[in-house]
Structure formats: C-alpha cells, structure tokens
Amino acid sequence: MRAAIETEGHCMRLLLVRHGQTPANVDYLLDTAVPGPGLTELGVRQAAVLPQALVEEDIEALYASTLIRTQLTAAPLAAARGLDVLVRDGIREITAGDLEMLPGDTEHGELYMRTVFAWAAGDLGLRMPGGEDGAEFLARYDAVVAEAAASGAQSVAMVSHGAAIRTWAAARAHNVDVPFAAAHRLANTGTVVLEGSPADGWKALSWAGATVEPAGEAGPTGRPLTDPAD
Structure with a gap:
C-alpha cells in the first residue's frame, strides 16, 4: 500500500476522483445543479471497478459531493474499504448559473471553461453568469480539503x-x-493524486494515471475548452 510521505508537518495524500458517467455527460450538457442525475449503465460499471483501480491506495477517509452521481460512484469503494461516505457540499461541481443544462460543446461550454480557468489563473472576482465567483468556489473546496487534513x-x-x-x-x-489543466481533460472515474497540506501547498503526483510533467502550451481538451460540466 502507498502512503503519504512524511515531511515537515502533516503531509496528506489526496485523491480527487471524478464520478462515473451520467446521462448529461453523454449529451454534453452543463449539468451542475443539486442533486443531479444518477449514473448510466456504463457509469455504474465504472464505479464498480473503482475499488480495484485504487487497490494500492491506503485510503483512510472517503468524501463525496452533495450530487447523487458522486455518492453512487463512491459507494462500491466505501463498501470495499468499510468506510463511511462523508458528504460535503464544498466539493460539488462549479455552478453553471445561467448556463445550466445548455450544450457544453458550444459557446456556452467555452464560456464556462474560460471562466473557471480564469479563476485558476488568479482572476477570482470573475463571476460565472448567474453563478459563483472564483473566490467562493475555492473557499468551499479548500474548506473540505482542510477538514480532511485536520482529521x-x-x-x-x-x-x-x-x-x-x-x-x-x-x-x-x-x-x-x-x-496543463486545459490540455488534460479528466475522464469519468479518472483520478488526480496530490500530496501536501493546506499550510505547505500541494504537488500533483499523477493525473489520470500518468506522472505530471511540466505543462506545455494550452491546447484542446477533446472538445477545445468546452468540456461539459459534470
């Protein structure tokens, strides 16, 4: 079993797992509202094999968002490890606001992804039309990560x-x-593995099974910057 490397202070291994496939993923829709849809038949199969995919990970705590699809994805892993699923609103999808349920493979999806990547670049005051801004998103996500680290x-x-x-x-x-993030779309049940702490910062170790390399020029993510929210 892999465990987090000890450094100064508490260093945590953090696995961020995308949920299994949903009907909205199939239709490329910006679907972010709570509680959202369940999984497709493929999504159920993806969730079922997640315990084997993560068999080498010594997972001590398991979280899911308030959307049904993440809880359904987490359930087989929880059963296999004897863990409770800790449901937290802070790690739900970025709210699409006025773009909710619009096609993600059009200018609507382009606007959505352009907005969220602007947040990652530091423009935290930019607001999703009818939705949250970057500071609000990062604060809620950070809070759940901090809770896990404090445990x-x-x-x-x-x-x-x-x-x-x-x-x-x-x-x-x-x-x-x-x-890098724009050029590496995360498939259903794809996992990003990071190591670090809220105090000392984070390093990504792998992205969907591949070691993280220095990012090159921005590029398409399957459908250029128009990934449907999920």
Whole structure:
C-alpha cells in the first residue's frame, strides 16, 4: 500500500476522483445543479471497478459531493474499504448559473471553461453568469480539503467533478498550471493524486494515471475548452 510521505508537518495524500458517467455527460450538457442525475449503465460499471483501480491506495477517509452521481460512484469503494461516505457540499461541481443544462460543446461550454480557468489563473472576482465567483468556489473546496487534513488521515479520497477538480488543482498545485489543466481533460472515474497540506501547498503526483510533467502550451481538451460540466 502507498502512503503519504512524511515531511515537515502533516503531509496528506489526496485523491480527487471524478464520478462515473451520467446521462448529461453523454449529451454534453452543463449539468451542475443539486442533486443531479444518477449514473448510466456504463457509469455504474465504472464505479464498480473503482475499488480495484485504487487497490494500492491506503485510503483512510472517503468524501463525496452533495450530487447523487458522486455518492453512487463512491459507494462500491466505501463498501470495499468499510468506510463511511462523508458528504460535503464544498466539493460539488462549479455552478453553471445561467448556463445550466445548455450544450457544453458550444459557446456556452467555452464560456464556462474560460471562466473557471480564469479563476485558476488568479482572476477570482470573475463571476460565472448567474453563478459563483472564483473566490467562493475555492473557499468551499479548500474548506473540505482542510477538514480532511485536520482529521489526521494520511490518505483521503474525494469523489468530485471534472471542472472542479481541474480548476482546484490548477489553482492549488504548484506544478499544475492552466495550460496543463486545459490540455488534460479528466475522464469519468479518472483520478488526480496530490500530496501536501493546506499550510505547505500541494504537488500533483499523477493525473489520470500518468506522472505530471511540466505543462506545455494550452491546447484542446477533446472538445477545445468546452468540456461539459459534470
């Protein structure tokens, strides 16, 4: 089993896992409202194999957002490890606001992704049309991460959402920048592994199974900067 490396202070291994596939993912819709849809048949299968995919991780605490899809994704892992799923609103998807349920593979999705990556670049006052701003998003996500770190757990998994994970990682991990996050879309049940602490900062160790390398130029993420919120 892999465990967090001890450095000065408490160093935590943090696994940010995107939920399984939903009907809105299939249709490329900006679907962010609570409680949201469940999983597709493929999403259920993805959740079922998550325990095996993370078998080498010594997970001590498991979180999910207030959206049904993350809780359904976390359930097989919770059962396999004998863990309770700690449901927290702070790690839900970035609110689409006025863009809710609009097509994500159009200018609507481009605006959504442009906004969240602007937050990661430091423009925290920019507001999603009809939704939250960057400071509000990072504050709620940071609060859940801080709670997990304060628990003393060495390794924590959080089942969250694609845009939220990519934006938070780009804003908080010192070796992940916006071009990297924009160029690396996270597939359903894809995992970003980080190590660090709220006090000392974070380093991304792997992104969807690949070691994190220095980011190059910004590029498309399957559908250029128009990933549907999930």
